Amino acid sequence: MTVNQVALSYLVAWVFFILALNGLSSPVAARRGNLFGIVGMAMAVLVTLAITRSVSLIVLAIAAGGTVGAIVARRVHMTQMPELVAAMHSLVGLAAVLIAIAAVNNPAAFNIPVPLPRGNRMELFIGTFIGAITFSGSVIAFGKLSGTMSSAPVVFKGQHWLNLILAIVMIGFGLAFFFATPDSQWPPFIIMAAIAFLLGFLIIIPIGGADMPVVISMLNSYSGWAAAGIGFSLNNNMLIISGSLVGSSGAILSYIMCKAMNRSFFSVILGGFGAAEGTAAAGAQKRNVKSGSADDAAFLMSNAESVIIVPGYGLAVARAQHAVKEMAEKLHAKGVKVRYAIHPVAGRMPGHMNVLLAEAEVPYDQVFEMDDINNEFGTTDVVLILGANDVVNPAAKTPGSAIYGMPILEAYKARTILVNKRSMATGYAGLDNELFYMDKTMMVFGDAKKVIEDIVKAL
Numbered sequence: 001m002t003v004n005q006v007a008l009s010y011l012v013a014w015v016f017f018i019l020a021l022n023g024l025s026s027p028v029a030a031r032r033g034n035l036f037g038i039v040g041m042a043m044a045v046l047v048t049l050a051i052t053r054s055v056s057l058i059v060l061a062i063a064a065g066g067t068v069g070a071i072v073a074r075r076v077h078m079t080q081m082p083e084l085v086a087a088m089h090s091l092v093g094l095a096a097v098l099i100a101i102a103a104v105n106n107p108a109a110f111n112i113p114v115p116l117p118r119g120n121r122m123e124l125f126i127g128t129f130i131g132a133i134t135f136s137g138s139v140i141a142f143g144k145l146s147g148t149m150s151s152a153p154v155v156f157k158g159q160h161w162l163n164l165i166l167a168i169v170m171i172g173f174g175l176a177f178f179f180a181t182p183d184s185q186w187p188p189f190i191i192m193a194a195i196a197f198l199l200g201f202l203i204i205i206p207i208g209g210a211d212m213p214v215v216i217s218m219l220n221s222y223s224g225w226a227a228a229g230i231g232f233s234l235n236n237n238m239l240i241i242s243g244s245l246v247g248s249s250g251a252i253l254s255y256i257m258c259k260a261m262n263r264s265f266f267s268v269i270l271g272g273f274g275a276a277e278g279t280a281a282a283g284a285q286k287r288n289v290k291s292g293s294a295d296d297a298a299f300l301m302s303n304a305e306s307v308i309i310v311p312g313y314g315l316a317v318a319r320a321q322h323a324v325k326e327m328a329e330k331l332h333a334k335g336v337k338v339r340y341a342i343h344p345v346a347g348r349m350p351g352h353m354n355v356l357l358a359e360a361e362v363p364y365d366q367v368f369e370m371d372d373i374n375n376e377f378g379t380t381d382v383v384l385i386l387g388a389n390d391v392v393n394p395a396a397k398t399p400g401s402a403i404y405g406m407p408i409l410e411a412y413k414a415r416t417i418l419v420n421k422r423s424m425a426t427g428y429a430g431l432d433n434e435l436f437y438m439d440k441t442m443m444v445f446g447d448a449k450k451v452i453e454d455i456v457k458a459l
Contacts, residue, residue, distance in 0.1 A: 007237065016040025019040075083146040090142065093134030093135035093137075093226055096223075097127075097131040099127075104186075115182045120233050123233040127229030129196035130222055130229060131230070134222040134223045136197045137204040154206060162202065173188040174188070217254040223250075224242075224243045227247075256344070257345055290442050294457075297418050300416055301455070306336065306379070306380045307331060308376065308383045309341070310346075311340065312389065313388070314387010314421060314422065320447075320452050323449050327455055328366070338366065339366050341368055342354060342357075382414065386452075387422075392408055392409050392435055395432075403431065412435050412438065419443050420443075420446070420448055422446065
């Protein structure tokens with residue numbers, strides 16, 4: 001292929017990526033958006049294969065990675081998608097670091113002049129430290145999401161100062177690499193990369209599990225910028241374009257989610273939010289609650305004029321979305337107005353609940369975002385909360401709370417509140433929920449799918 005043909009093909013692929021992002025902005029157009037993304041990526045891969053000198057190795061790598069990815073994707077449950085996404089981000093970051101190491105070791109193999117020009121050194125420095133932070137930060141996010149490590153914030157005195165000092169030292173060694181001769185470039189490069197790996201761990205460990213959706217989005221942005229940085233060094237327009245799109249869209253999503261949680265965007269990207277230094281969220285207290293059965297819940301909802309369902313992680317764990325749709329259809333048949341209320345960060349990743357409801361083919365006109373439905377709770381007869389905790393916790397209105405200022409679904413305003421949980425365990429934030437102890441609240445304990453199926457039988 002000629003240079004112009006390659007450039008034109010990459011441009012077309014870029015247009016498909018833009019169309020993919022546009023499609024993914026709406027549940028109605030999401031399938032079409034995914035199709036555009038697949039076409040764009042397929043075109044980018046085919047063009048890359050056409051201009052490479054190592055087709056067999058790349059095809060082998062694609063086959064190996066594709067096989068592993070397909071197996072994992074088929075086996076993973078929807079509830080495990082967030083940690084899978086975190087794991088994928090870690091691999092993108094690691095790939096950026098490994099490519100940078102290869103470029104420093106043998107620039108000629110990447111058509112980079114020897115010795116390394118300073119412009120390329122700067123690009124490799126940026127790609128390396130962002131990729132290293134993405135890798136180690138994603139490992140921590142995976143651990144917190146999968147339960148292999150505690151979701152509680154890990155904080156200690158002087159934490160932010162330590163991060164600042166390490167960042168300054170990392171930049172210092174990056175500058176040393178920038179000005180180093182070919183014979184002395186490896187020590188500062190290795191030390192800089194090692195500090196970046198350490199920073200990734202330190203940036204993510206103080207962030208609690210309740211804030212993991214923002215972390216997922218933030219790391220997605222980081223992985224894009226790492227790819228773009230490496231793309232400049234390799235003079236690969238496709239890497240630059242796709243990396244920039246991922247980086248910018250991830251940053252925008254992180255900003256939107258920060259607004260939804262009343263967090264500082266700059267504090268998030270620097271790993272400075274979550275629990276305050278030296279503090280931890282208080283756990284649940286042993287208090288009496290009013291509990292009932294599925295039959296009781298069915299009676300209350302069937303005699304209501306309006307019901308709002310708040311899906312949470314408990315619904316995802318139980319894979320109860322299809323049963324919930326069946327229950328909603330039976331309530332509709334009885335003349336009950338049923339709607340779904342979605343919090344921007346419900347679950348463990350952005351759009352988690354929206355995807356679950358879409359999978360069950362819940363009509364889009366019944367699904368409402370927080371800002372559109374919050375003013376309806378006060379006039380709603382019954383709210384059914386399925387495994388949600390922090391996103392409906394009135395503690396967000398209490399100064400000094402770990403989630404103070406976080407916008408919540410104002411379910412506590414409803415006339416009657418039904419809460420389905422397996423136990424009285426706290427959410428990711430580690431906070432007790434006063435909503436569960438209100439006089440108008442009835443707890444229905446048990447697996448969400450089993451409880452909803454029993455409600456359906458009783459309707």
